[in-house]
Amino acid sequence: MEGTKLNWLLISFLAFASILPLLRADIAEYDEVWRRRAAEAYNRTVQAYHPDPLKVVMHFNKHVNKHVEESGGLDDVMMLNTTRRHLGKAYKGPCKVTNPIDACWRCNPKWHLNRFRLADCGMGFGSKATGGKGGRIYMVTDKSDDDVLNPKPGTLRHAVIQEEPLWITFRRNMVIKLKQELMVTSDKTIDGRGAIVQIAYGAGITIQFVKNVIIHNLKIHHIVEKDGGLIRDSASHTGLRTQSDGDGISIFGSQDIWIDHVSMTRCADGLIDIIQGSTGITISNSHFTDHDHAMLFGGNDKYPGDEKMQITVAFNHFGKRMVQRMPRCRYGFFHVVNNDYTHWKMYAIGGSSHPTIISQGNRYIADHPYAKQVTKRECPESEWKHWTWVTDGDLFLRGAYFIPSGDQDWPSKHPEKSDNIKPASAKLVSQMTKFAGRLGCKLKYAC
Ligand SMILES: *[C@@H]1O[C@H](CO)[C@@H](O)[C@H](O)[C@H]1NC(C)=O
Numbered sequence: 001m002e003g004t005k006l007n008w009l010l011i012s013f014l015a016f017a018s019i020l021p022l023l024r025a026d027i028a029e030y031d032e033v034w035r036r037r038a039a040e041a042y043n044r045t046v047q048a049y050h051p052d053p054l055k056v057v058m059h060f061n062k063h064v065n066k067h068v069e070e071s072g073g074l075d076d077v078m079m080l081n082t083t084r085r086h087l088g089k090a091y092k093g094p095c096k097v098t099n100p101i102d103a104c105w106r107c108n109p110k111w112h113l114n115r116f117r118l119a120d121c122g123m124g125f126g127s128k129a130t131g132g133k134g135g136r137i138y139m140v141t142d143k144s145d146d147d148v149l150n151p152k153p154g155t156l157r158h159a160v161i162q163e164e165p166l167w168i169t170f171r172r173n174m175v176i177k178l179k180q181e182l183m184v185t186s187d188k189t190i191d192g193r194g195a196i197v198q199i200a201y202g203a204g205i206t207i208q209f210v211k212n213v214i215i216h217n218l219k220i221h222h223i224v225e226k227d228g229g230l231i232r233d234s235a236s237h238t239g240l241r242t243q244s245d246g247d248g249i250s251i252f253g254s255q256d257i258w259i260d261h262v263s264m265t266r267c268a269d270g271l272i273d274i275i276q277g278s279t280g281i282t283i284s285n286s287h288f289t290d291h292d293h294a295m296l297f298g299g300n301d302k303y304p305g306d307e308k309m310q311i312t313v314a315f316n317h318f319g320k321r322m323v324q325r326m327p328r329c330r331y332g333f334f335h336v337v338n339n340d341y342t343h344w345k346m347y348a349i350g351g352s353s354h355p356t357i358i359s360q361g362n363r364y365i366a367d368h369p370y371a372k373q374v375t376k377r378e379c380p381e382s383e384w385k386h387w388t389w390v391t392d393g394d395l396f397l398r399g400a401y402f403i404p405s406g407d408q409d410w411p412s413k414h415p416e417k418s419d420n421i422k423p424a425s426a427k428l429v430s431q432m433t434k435f436a437g438r439l440g441c442k443l444k445y446a447c
């Protein structure tokens with residue numbers, strides 16, 4: 001009996017050691033619960049990994065093309081060469097959608113009566129995320145975050161630690177100043193539609209060793225470092241955390257995550273960090289401004305477990321005063337498609353440790369007088385020339401240029417793996433991203 005228990009402990013320790021984070025996991029003490037979470041998360045990553053990621057890429061492009069065709073081609077492809085954009089916020093006409101994700105739900109004036117509909121609208125690698133669909137609606141009524149050990153019912157922290165699926169909404173406008181990291185558990189949607197919800201001036205959102213989370217329609221800004229300490233990370237467990245770095249959203253060893261229509265700016269560390277084999281993720285329709293290190297996909301060259309990362313970055317606007325890492329990638333497979341890059345001061349897309357980057361149908365405007373190169377690789381050419389970094393249908397303006405590597409024509413040589421469907425035109429990008437960022441959805445009106 002004793003021996004079996006010991007063996008089991010040894011096995012679980014070894015299983016854990018093989019994925020032992022080289023990076024700080026912010027977990028001060030790996031107790032039994034965290035060990036189990038880490039092992040289960042590793043298994044989920046192995047399962048979530050798509051063996052033919054190009055199929056996901058082509059499926060995405062097919063749907064965008066279909067949407068463009070059905071809407072009779074998006075109008076207004078003027079102003080190609082200007083960083084000044086038609087702002088969705090200023091738009092007052094009848095409900096208008098400019099990409100297939102939005103077309104799936106936004107123009108229904110009764111969207112608030114069927115919030116779960118959103119869960120059917122995801123695209124790309126994160127399309128399996130359904131968040132709290134089918135669960136209870138939990139309405140946050142209290143913006144406070146005074147007790148991170150025993151959060152008060154009605155607060156966001158109380159909502160996200162519940163062990164059942166929940167669709168979390170907000171009764172009124174609120175600025176939530178998190179005292180420590182917000183530890184989100186599996187099967188949750190944080191849905192800011194219908195109110196102006198800001199996560200600001202405190203800690204950020206942490207999604208660690210969990211699955212199936214949707215974050216929608218929030219403003220996340222001025223996130224700062226926090227000391228850590230004892231934090232309740234589920235209804236039945238509290239754990240000791242080390243200092244949090246001040247990331248807006250930190251995704252660590254997690255699967256099936258979708259971030260949509262979020263506005264992010266000025267966080268102490270990254271805006272969105274996705275590390276430690278997190279996979280099955282889409283970041284879409286979001287707006288990023290005033291930030292240096294925007295997105296880190298893979299945090300350590302010594303962690304090849306990140307080969308399993310598969311992420312879609314689509315319909316986002318990387319805007320004013322952005323500097324670099326949009327994203328900066330390691331190891332995994334990244335589809336960067338139909339985004340609008342209007343500002344970068346160093347580079348837009350970078351990486352190390354042979355990531356695969358498929359850049360399609362983006363608009364890259366090199367606004368800065370010296371930073372014209374879109375790409376950046378942190379190693380000698382002899383090494384990176386074999387990495388697959390593809391540019392396909394991207395639009396380069398004001399001297400922007402992308403240095404491709406690897407075999408650009410790989411998809412057409414492997415018809416069994418890829419239909420080689422072209423992305424929607426980069427000329428449509430300022431339209432497709434027109435409503436990027438938090439939407440001002442009002443109850444009873446099309447959003
Ligand atoms: C992980 O997967 C392996 C192989 O399928 C299985 O034996 C193991 O029990 C799983 N571990 C956890 C913690 O789910």
Ligand SMILES: *[C@@H]1O[C@H](CO)[C@@H](O)[C@H](O)[C@H]1NC(C)=O
Binds near residue numbers: 081398399
């Ligand atoms: C875009 O605008 C810049 C500056 O206004 C100009 O120099 C350039 O020729 C224009 N056209 C393109 C295709 O970049």
